[in-house]
Amino acid sequence: MHLTGEEEAILNGEEGETRQQLMEILVGVGKVFGAEEMVPIRSAQVSGASYKTIGEWGLKWLSSLDARAVVPAVLNPVGMDRIRWEEMNIDPAFAQKQLEVIAAYERLGIRLECTCTPYYLNIIEYGDHLAWSESSAVSYANSVIGARTNREGGPSALAAAIIGKTPKYGFHLIENRKPTMHIHVEGGPHESDPAWYGALGFLAGKICGDKVPLFSGIRPGRDQLKNLGAAMAATGAVALYHVHGITPEARIFSYPTEGLEEVIISSEEVESLFTEECVDAVALGCPHCSPDELVHVADLLDGCIVKKPLYIFAARDIIEREADLVRRIEKSGAWVYADTCMVVSPALERYERIMVNSGKALAYVPSMCRAGAVIGTTRECIKAACTS
Ligand code: F3S
Numbered sequence: 001m002h003l004t005g006e007e008e009a010i011l012n013g014e015e016g017e018t019r020q021q022l023m024e025i026l027v028g029v030g031k032v033f034g035a036e037e038m039v040p041i042r043s044a045q046v047s048g049a050s051y052k053t054i055g056e057w058g059l060k061w062l063s064s065l066d067a068r069a070v071v072p073a074v075l076n077p078v079g080m081d082r083i084r085w086e087e088m089n090i091d092p093a094f095a096q097k098q099l100e101v102i103a104a105y106e107r108l109g110i111r112l113e114c115t116c117t118p119y120y121l122n123i124i125e126y127g128d129h130l131a132w133s134e135s136s137a138v139s140y141a142n143s144v145i146g147a148r149t150n151r152e153g154g155p156s157a158l159a160a161a162i163i164g165k166t167p168k169y170g171f172h173l174i175e176n177r178k179p180t181m182h183i184h185v186e187g188g189p190h191e192s193d194p195a196w197y198g199a200l201g202f203l204a205g206k207i208c209g210d211k212v213p214l215f216s217g218i219r220p221g222r223d224q225l226k227n228l229g230a231a232m233a234a235t236g237a238v239a240l241y242h243v244h245g246i247t248p249e250a251r252i253f254s255y256p257t258e259g260l261e262e263v264i265i266s267s268e269e270v271e272s273l274f275t276e277e278c279v280d281a282v283a284l285g286c287p288h289c290s291p292d293e294l295v296h297v298a299d300l301l302d303g304c305i306v307k308k309p310l311y312i313f314a315a316r317d318i319i320e321r322e323a324d325l326v327r328r329i330e331k332s333g334a335w336v337y338a339d340t341c342m343v344v345s346p347a348l349e350r351y352e353r354i355m356v357n358s359g360k361a362l363a364y365v366p367s368m369c370r371a372g373a374v375i376g377t378t379r380e381c382i383k384a385a386c387t388s
Contacts, residue, residue: 018066038163039165041165046074076133088345108158133153136226187268274375283355288313288341305333313341351369
């Protein structure tokens with residue numbers, strides 16, 4: 001791997017122990033994946049932020065580091081709303097540890113936006129190289145925006161934030177961004193709700209593994225794409241996909257795609273995932289809600305009082321910008337929380353069956369919250385929350 005003089009100096013410890021240690025991580029990853037050089041990044045997004053997932057060892061490692069991020073960098077969701085954690089019934093001992101993790105990241109110059117939707121913070125554009133680690137955000141950045149990132153682990157994303165570079169391999173190279181599978185959706189979507197695309201992604205991810213699928217037969221908008229990609233990254237390892245006529249790089253690659261393995265998923269298969277089952281809580285916002293999704297939820301909740309716990313998750317920045325909408329939603333008794341989500345917070349572990357409008361949450365809630373999960377459209381979720 002070719003390193004510049006400046007990169008060699010960091011690796012030799014001339015800029016301190018922490019930068020040396022983090023450069024070693026980047027060079028190690030680069031060598032494993034055959035990178036020929038490093039590439040400067042526009043931003044980083046760092047996972048490993050919830051105390052629920054990193055535990056005491058992770059906190060200790062973070063506390064031992066002494067350097068600052070040199071590019072805009074944000075965190076993945078943590079285990080609780082940083083301000084309203086008591087209201088979420090978070091154990092004070094957990095909260096104390098979580099606040100220590102957040103403080104450790106803040107000391108390293110990571111911005112305290114704890115979100116899986118950093119693309120709403122205007123920190124990326126088409127063609128930017130990034131080092132992001134949350135799988136749904138990686139998928140959105142690559143596929144919907146046309147930026148370039150591999151799915152980083154927490155330590156390598158943090159290393160990239162502090163060094164300002166990442167090894168150039170995988171999805172940083174255009175030749176690896178071509179479709180390797182064609183998925184035709186037969187019968188088209190009967191629903192424009194993002195949950196329908198989440199269910200499609202739930203099925204498609206299991207078929208794709210780590211391939212780069214090109215979809216035809218659907219015309220999703222941005223919220224639908226967000227849900228599709230998040231689910232494929234959860235049930236499979238899809239970090240980049242294209243949708244014919246929709247996503248920015250789909251037009252670069254020829255269509256129809258002769259020679260590609262072709263799979264057909266019917267709308268009936270997608271719809272068979274939607275079942276009517278009794279739940280004891282409802283959670284929306286996986287990935288974190290966009291302003292449009294908050295508008296939809298507020299409209300559906302107008303005049304309603306929730307009878308079951310209804311959690312809605314969004315980035316703090318969006319919640320603060322959309323304060324009136326949040327007030328309208330919370331008038332119903334629902335909670336709109338920032339910084340966290342139904343999967344990384346222990347708050348939802350007390351329920352037995354949770355309804356979600358996300359294919360990713362459908363995949364993760366059973367293992368991470370030890371609760372059953374059911375998928376419904378946003379309308380069905382609101383109906384379930386407002387029915388005793
Ligand atoms: Fe985001 Fe949590 Fe879902 S991190 S993508 S809301 S599992």
